[in-house]
Amino acid sequence: MEEARALDSTYPATKRDAFCIPTFGSMGTKLAPNGSLGDPVTYLCGNSLGCMPRSTRAAINDELDAWAARGVESHFRHSGEDRGLTSWVDIDLPLSKLMSPIVGARDSEVAIMGSLTANLNALLAAFYKPSSSRFKILCEKGAFPSDYYAFYNQCKLHGIDPDSALVRLEPRKGETYLRTEDILKAITANSDSLSIVCLPGIQYYSGQFFEIEKITAHAHSFPGIVVGWDLAHAVGNVPLELHSWNVDFACWCSYKYLNSGPGAIGGIFVHDRHASVAADPLSPDVEAMPRMAGWWGNNRDNRFQMKEVFEPIEGALGFRQSNPSVIDVVALKASLEIFKDFGGMQAIRRRSLLLSNYLLKLLQRSAYYHEKSTDGEGKVGFSIISPLNETERGAQLSLLIQFSKDNPQANTMERVFGYLNDRGVIADERRPDVIRIAPAPLYNTFEDIFTAVKLLNDAFKSL
Ligand SMILES: Cc1ncc(COP(=O)(O)O)c(C=O)c1O
DSSP states (O other): OHHHHHHHHHSOOTTGGGEEOOBHHHHTOOOOTTOOTTSBOEEOBTTTSOOEETHHHHHHHHHHHHHHHHGGGGGTSOTTGGGTOOOGGGTTHHHHHHHHHHHTOOGGGEEEOSOHHHHHHHHHHHHOOOOSSSOEEEEETTOOHHHHHHHHHHHHHTTOOHHHHEEEEOOOTTOSSOOHHHHHHHHHHTTTTEEEEEEESBOTTTOBBOOHHHHHHHHHTSTTOEEEEEOTTTTTTSOOOTTTTTOSEEEEOSSSTTOOOTTOOOEEEEOGGGOOOTTSTTOTTOOOOOOSOOGGGBOGGGGGGTOSOOOBOSSGGGGOOSOOOHHHHHHHHHHHHHHHHHTOHHHHHHHHHHHHHHHHHHHHHSTTBOSSOOTTSSOOEEEEOSOSSGGGBOSOEEEEEEOBTTBTTSOHHHHHHHHHHHTTEEOEEETTTEEEEBOOTTTOOHHHHHHHHHHHHHHHHHO
C-alpha cells in the first residue's frame, strides 16, 4: 500500500473530486472492520459506465429550470442566456469544439447525436453501397453483438446473404487478440470485393487498441473500400487522430470513459471529404451524400419553414436527424469540460498508462498469475488476455479466470467476481470467465489498483 500511496502523492488524481464515486453506504456494501459508510468503493468500471461528474446535476437542473420557466420558448430564448447557457435549438453545437480534440477531428467533422448502434446503422446506410462485385463487410468474429446485428441486417436490407458478405476475423488459435498483419492480409485477400472495413478502435473484450491509421491506410490503398470505426471503448480512453488518419466515418457512445450518464447521447465523425454539400450556387451539380435524413441535419435557417427540400448542413452536422435530448447534451458537456481542464487526451493517456502499467505490474506479481491460459490443468488463477504492450491497449486489462481441473463447474469467475463485489471492488464480468478492470485516469488512484489486486489475491486464496 505504501508504494501506491507514494505514487498517488507523486501523480495525484487532480480531478477525482470532480466526480461522485459511489460509497460503501450508497452501494449497500458490507463494511470492513475499520470501514465507514462514506468510504468510496473501488470503482474500476469506467469502461462500462463512467462515474457521474459533480457538475452534471447542476447542468441538468439548469435545463429543467429553463423548461419550467419558459417552456417551448427555451428553444430560442433560454432563461440562462445571461449565464452563457445555450438555447435549445443550438444546444449541441458548443460540444463539437469540445469533442473534436478528443477524437482528433476538425470541428465540422463531429456531430453529437443519437446513440451508438443507431449511429452505426445510419452511417452504414450512407456508406455501405454494395454492388454485385463489391459487397463485403470486413468485421471481427468477436464483434460486440450489437455491431454484428447491424452488419448482418445491413446485408439483409440490401438483399445480400450475410454469410457470403461478412468477412469475420478472429485471433489465431491460442491467441487472444488479432494481429494487425492478419487484418491487413484479409483486406488484401478480399480487396476486389470489400465495400467496408468496420472494426472497433478498442476491442470491448480483450481491450486491444487497433492500429487505426495503418489499417485505414492499407484499406484505402485499394480503390473502393470505405473504413469505419466503432469507438465505444476508445473515445476518451486513448488519443485519436481521425482526420489525419483519413478515417471515413466513426461513431461512439459517451457513457463509458466520457462519463455522460447511462444511455446518454453518442457521436459521429464523418471525414470532411464526404460531407461537403452543394451550398455553392456555382457548383449545383455536386450532390450531397444520400443519408438517413432528418430536419436537424437540414439548413438551420430554413429548418422551421417546413419546406420539402432537404438542404443538409455542411459537415457531420448534416447527418443529424432529430433534435437532441438537451438533458443528455448538457450532461456530456459537463464531462467534456473536465477533459478540457485536465489538458486533453495526451495528458489523459499519460496518466492512464501510469495506472494501467501499475495494475499490470501488480497482477503479474500475483501468486495466481499465469502467463498462459492453464484451464483444466488443476491450477486456479488468471491470465491476461489483453495485449501486455502498452501501445496495443487502452486503460482496460481483461483477466481470464482459470478454473480447477478438480472442479471445472465451480463457477470460479462468478465466485471471484462476487468476492470482489462484496468488498467494494466494482469491475465488470463477461461470462463465462472474464473480468475486465479499467482504471479511469480522471478519477482512479493507484490505491484503487492496489486494493483491487489485493482483494483479487484474497479471492483466489478463499476458493
Ligand atoms: C463496442 C460496442 N458496440 C456497441 C455497443 C452498444 O451501444 P448502444 O447500446 O449505446 O447502442 C456497445 C455497448 O457497450 C459497445 O461496447
